[in-house]
Amino acid sequence: MQGWRSSKVLGVDGLEFVDLDLGSASDQHLVVDVKAAALNFSDLLMSEDRYQVRPPRPFTPGQEIAGTVLSVPQGSRWKVGDRVASKIPWGGFAEQALVPCGSAFLIPKNISFELAAALPVTYTTSMIAFFDSTKLQADQTVLIHAAAGGVGLAAVEIAKAIGARVIATASSSHKLDIAREHGADICINYTDENWVQMVKDATDGLGTDVIYDPVGGEIGLKSLRCLARNGVILVVGFASGTITEIPANRLMLKRASAKGVYWHHDHDADLIKEMMSKMFVMLEKGLLKPLVDRRFNFAQLPDAMRALQNRDTTGKVVLAI
DSSP states (O other), X not given: OEEEEEOSSOSGGGEEEEEOOOOOOOTTEEEEEEEEEEOOHHHHHHHTTOSSOOOOSSBOOOOEEEEEEEEOOTTOSOOTTOEEEEEOSSOOSBSEEEEEGGGOEEOOTTSOHHHHHTIIIIIHHHHHIIIIISOOOTTOEEEESSTTBHHHHHHHHHHHHHTOEEEEEESSHHHHHHHHHTTOSEEEETTSTXXXXXXXXXXXXXXXXXXXXXXXXXHHXXXXXXXXXXXXXXXXXXXXXXXXOOOHHHXXXXXXXEEEOOOOTTTOHHHHHHHHHHHHHXXXXXXXXXXXXXXXXXXXXXHHHHHHHTTOOOBEEEEEO
C-alpha cells in the first residue's frame, strides 16, 4: 500500500509519500481500508517529536480515520464490510490502517466517510469536556477559544446544544463568522488587545463559568482574568506551542479550578461509548453540523499540515484517501 511516512527529518518537511508495509494484524485489531483521514494539531506535534506520544521513527502519522473493514480477528463482533471510524495512535495517513477492535465505532448509514472522520477526536474531546470534565449547564456562559478550528467549532456546537451561552474567540472576522453560524452568541477577535475586557463587558463583569482553551500560552494565561467565581478553565491543548503556567493564586482568589481534558481508549472505554451515543443523538437531531474542509487531497498532506500549522483552516481538514 501507499502512504505518508515521517522520516528522520522532523516536521512537515520530513514527510515522504512511499510504499508501506501494513504489517500483520493481531487478534486485537481490524484491518481497515481507509476512505478518509482527518488532521489534528497533535499530528504536527507528533511529527516534530513534541507530543506526549512519540512513535519510533520512521512512522506514519494520522490519528483519525474512517473506512471499511477488510479483515477481522476470530470471534470479533465486527464483520468484513462494516463502515467504521476510529481514533488510532498513529498510522492513519495511508491506504490501510490497523484499528483496535475496542476503539472502532459503526458509522450510521446517513453519515459519509468524510464526516465520520471528523468525529473521533475533536467531537469526542469536546463531549468529554462538557459532560465529564465539567458539567456544563444551560444557564451558564462558556468562553471558547480558537472557535473556528476543529476542536473549537465542535465545542461551540456542543455547548450550544446543551443550551449554554457561548462567547467565541478567533483571530479573524471570517473565522468569527463561521463560529457565529455554528451557534456562538458573542464573537470576539482575540488579536484585539482589549479582548479580555470585552469578555468581561459581555458578562456584566462577572466572567464566564467555563473556559475551553485549546490554545494555551498567553491566551490561556489572560483567560484567567475572564473566569467567574467558582468557574473552571478546561485545558484542552496548546496550539500556540506554549504550555500555560497557571498561577495558583489566581485560582484560589476566585475559588476556581483548572481541569485537564484528556481521554484514552484503554482507560475510558465506557465513557467514550457513552459520549458517542450522546453525540449521534445530537447529530440525528441536527444539533451538530460538523464543518469539513475538503480543499486538500491525499497527495497534498504536507500542504494541509502547513495550512493547519499557519491557522489557515476552519473546521476539520479531511483527506479523501
